[in-house]
């Protein structure tokens with residue numbers, strides 16, 4: 001405290017600092033320190049993908065600018081999610097800010113400083129499920145982003161209003177931002193299903209604060225593309241988000257792929273009217289290798305295909321791959337679909353789980369409706385335990401032992 005460390009030149013300081021007249025720190029528009037918080041290290045393995053619907057970041061920390069001795073942050077990052085926030089930093093209570101995000105799988109930096117907003121997107125795609133080393137640093141009037149040791153993006157920014165005042169605090173956060181979304185130049189879907197590790201944040205040793213009310217999600221050792229349902233929750237959509245064009249469309253087609261469908265257990269998909277009446281429920285039974293399909297008042301048993309589950313809903317019937325056509329002409333299902341029904345993956349939407357429709361345990365490799373890929377980050381609701389873009393990867397059978405010449409195992 002009050003140590004006379006040499007302050008860094010303002011033009012060098014981090015990504016964000018120092019512009020305009022300094023204001024006293026505002027407690028910020030972040031709503032921070034409201035809930036119970038706990039302190040965690042910024043260096044460990046951290047899953048950023050959680051806190052559904054909450055606009056506050058997963059974790060944040062605050063440091064006095066006089067303590068900042070380094071203009072560099074570095075960490076490793078792994079994701080299969082093409083869009084979301086990774087890292088955020090600000091000074092002057094959010095008046096000057098910096099965001100590192102992913103868009104279309106590529107890194108994006110957005111900066112707001114004094115009255116200037118800037119954004120740059122580019123460089124290699126990072127959403128390949130491998131660990132990448134990321135380094136952010138200030139160089140003169142630029143912010144430099146290095147990926148795996150190679151400079152990928154550089155943003156230059158200068159404001160005439162820059163002053164040399166370096167007092168006050170800096171805030172950093174992971175997996176979310178501390179200012180309102182409206183202040184971004186380029187709107188962004190915040191949720192990020194990704195993990196960071198080995199972080200050094202401006203060489204600060206201060207621990208990070210995180211909300212205790214929701215448990216931290218694990219990072220899987222290795223990941224595959226898909227949406228993972230661990231058996232504790234579901235994701236819901238409004239069916240009208242996937243409209244059937246009545247002219248050419250005489251059906252709604254839903255295709256769900258898996259790596260190994262026979263391991264699924266629980267409710268894969270359900271459809272309910274807005275009034276809460278069950279329309280369709282598909283439950284996987286791994287013990288028998290069958291799906292139980294309930295459509296209206298009918299129930300059928302369908303043998304699982306190892307790699308996918310296809311359903312077509314028509315005006316008066318449901319067709320299931322390798323199953324019977326289940327007819328029901330009590331409603332025009334396509335009109336109801338277009339008007340809006342609650343479509344859920346991984347369970348039956350109404351908050352209760354019963355023995356006939358338990359939550360799904362399994363990996364849905366890809367979900368398509370009308371040939372369009374469904375992104376769980378766009379759901380109306382998603383339980384925090386469901387990872388929208390990554391499944392734990394199992395080693396394929398037969399690769400447990402390295403082939404050894406002359407060996408018999």
Ligand SMILES: *[C@@H]1O[C@H](CO)[C@@H](O)[C@H](O)[C@H]1NC(C)=O
Pocket residue numbers: 001002064067
């Ligand atoms: C940061 O500054 C505030 C107010 O100036 C002071 O109360 C606090 O102890 C400082 N924190 C550290 C870690 O130096």
Ligand SMILES: *[C@@H]1O[C@H](CO)[C@@H](O)[C@H](O)[C@H]1NC(C)=O
Pocket residue numbers: 069070203
């Ligand atoms: C980082 O912090 C450590 C310990 O606080 C210090 O010894 C080291 O010099 C700092 N590095 C930089 C680049 O400031």
Ligand SMILES: *[C@@H]1O[C@H](CO)[C@@H](O)[C@H](O)[C@H]1NC(C)=O
Pocket residue numbers: 263264265286287361
């Ligand atoms: C079926 O799935 C459940 C839940 O994942 C699992 O505990 C059980 O071992 C599985 N049974 C078979 C036969 O695969």
Ligand SMILES: *[C@@H]1O[C@H](CO)[C@@H](O)[C@H](O)[C@H]1NC(C)=O
Pocket residue numbers: 251253310311312319320321322
């Ligand atoms: C659904 O319709 C598509 C296109 O008409 C067809 O290719 C597919 O086989 C149908 N699937 C089922 C399960 O009937």
Ligand SMILES: *[C@@H]1O[C@H](CO)[C@@H](O)[C@H](O)[C@H]1NC(C)=O
Pocket residue numbers: 238239240274338339340341
């Ligand atoms: C679903 O969409 C329909 C039509 O767009 C709308 O009337 C309905 O309120 C929506 N339902 C929910 C739960 O969002």
